Amino acid sequence: MFGKVTAISVVEVRKDETLDSAVAKLLAITDGAEIARWVQFPRGVLLFVVVPGDPESGAFYVLDRKTGTWYWVDFEDEKYGGYSEADFECLIKAGRFARLIEQPQLLSLCRWKVTPEDGPELLGAVPRKSWRSEHKFNLTALRGSA
Numbered sequence: 001m002f003g004k005v006t007a008i009s010v011v012e013v014r015k016d017e018t019l020d021s022a023v024a025k026l027l028a029i030t031d032g033a034e035i036a037r038w039v040q041f042p043r044g045v046l047l048f049v050v051v052p053g054d055p056e057s058g059a060f061y062v063l064d065r066k067t068g069t070w071y072w073v074d075f076e077d078e079k080y081g082g083y084s085e086a087d088f089e090c091l092i093k094a095g096r097f098a099r100l101i102e103q104p105q106l107l108s109l110c111r112w113k114v115t116p117e118d119g120p121e122l123l124g125a126v127p128r129k130s131w132r133s134e135h136k137f138n139l140t141a142l143r144g145s146a
Contacts, residue, residue: 001087002095002114003076004123007062007107011070019045019063026061026070033059037088044104046097048088057082060091064104071107075114090116 011029013022023045027033030049036058037048043065051057059082060073079087091097094116100106111123 001075001077001079001116002091005100005107005112005114006074006076007071008074009069009108010061010072013063013068013070015066015068017068022063022068022070023047026063030059033057036085039092039098039101041098041102044101046101048083048085050082050085054082056084058084058088060088062101062104062107064108066105069108071104073107095119 011026013025017025019040023035026047027035027049031051033049033051035047036050037046039046045063045065047061047063048058049061050059062071062073063069064071083091091114095114096119097114100112100114100120106112108126110125113121113123115121
């Protein structure tokens, strides 16, 4: 389960927008999905949303509060129909995915692999001209234990 991370920008919100408004804008594009789980940090928010009546339809969305960007997060695995709440728990606890949510800019700046066994693994940087001046982050904190 899990694997290489794909983070695709899906919605941009104003940086000064309230969190409730930012969440409403995301939900407006999810075709009736409802929030099943919500994890919040000063720099990022993780929403796990599911289609009502289909507990295996879950999707992960991350808000980078600094940029106002919502990302749809997916993994190279065999879960084509979506994820369950048990998958969410595994991702957060065993996969230690919350470490990336604490620094959500890392999703767009770096390539990652997440597994329950090893947690987040840095695969390399995404080439960008000036990403070093735009973002401050701490890769060392991601390598610590849960």
